[in-house]
Amino acid sequence: MIPKTIHYCWFGGKPLPPLAIKCLESWNKYLPDYEIIEWNESNFPVNSIPYTKEAAAKGKWAFVSDYARFYILYHNGGIYLDTDVQILKSLNPFLKHHSFSGFESKDRVAPGLILGAEKGCSLMKKLMNSYHERHFINQNGLLNEKTVVSYMTEELVSEGLILNGELQNIHDFIVYPIDFFSPKSLETGKLKITSNTYSIHHYAGSWMSNTSRLKRYVYLLIAKVPFVYKMYNKIYRKY
Template identity: 30%
Template sequence: MIPRTLHVIWVGDESKRPDNCIATWREHNPDWTVRVWGNEDLASYGWVNAAHMRDMSRRELNGVADLMRWEILYHEGGFVVDADSICKRPLEPWLFEGEACACWENELIRPGLIAAGYVASKPENPFFGQIILDLQKEPTVVDRMAWQSVGPLFLTEQVRLQRYSGLTIWPSHFFIPRHFTGHEYTGGGPVFAAQEWGSTLGKYDELHKRKVA
């Protein structure tokens, strides 16, 4: 089973951590454990890909979070959500009936691309174990943008490369109803969260100050 643990990763300037956003996950999901991973965890956890994390930290902190995400999912299991996401309603048990889950980034704007910001798994899932090993073999992960080398594109390529059939892929509107391009879902289906695109749209200087609930 997928553990009822919500993981949020925030590395870098802790004064800008969007605790207001993180609080919405606690408020709507009191039966889940919320664990926030920060700079101390980055320094002490014993990451397999610590060298890649150090290199990535000099370029894109969101890439460091992606590298941490895969190892957290493998060792801990649970549901990793982006720090700049705002929970809108309680998570439903049926979302997590499989062994691993994720959602499309946007079926119309980027068809076929799996988002990295909302990924769940049971512990010790061999799929994520292989992801960690494949990253370890890479001579560098900073030769491209992080979304390509360790994030959504990398995840999408790994699903196809490993022919992984255990991944339930939710519709994008469940967690990303508004794409960074402005395209917005207007249907009547469930929306569990909103994505603020903090890194992509440069919102982190002000996001932590906003009223989001």
């Protein structure tokens, strides 16, 4: 059984932004009997592997948390949440699982939405160990900004996951449909809450570069105008 512990990462020493404070308030409201633990430079071994040491040196703290979540859950068990996740109701129904997460879209499983595991979970160990072989700074000096979403989705697909956005059990790792933990579209920003929805990921995107943020902002503006959005996607698919 997964323990009633919420883990989140906040590296870099800056104050929590208003959105994060609002989200943490929702955790306290709907998970009053859960222990909430913040992980930062004071209690996490940031320099323990080259990947996190290099990411930290560049101030790319979101990539440090990519590795940290697997390390934390493997050694402690519990539920990891990104700081931009708003909880809508109790997570107790998921504590019965060995481990679980959810689809962000039909082709992506995102451990930032939510990631739960018992202590000693073999999948958490495998994902944790995979980072031991990586570097954040490539030999050519460019940064390896491949996200944890890609790494985790690829690992699950290799173990039998079908990219269809539907409920699946992959060797006791339960992957929930999109509406459970990702009712807000990353692409359009539209929100579609159902009776199944337990949380909202607000996509603060702390890992994004300024260029990526600008592109996403423009895309979200386009998405608000149906005709323009339709033409944009038609041209985008063509090229």
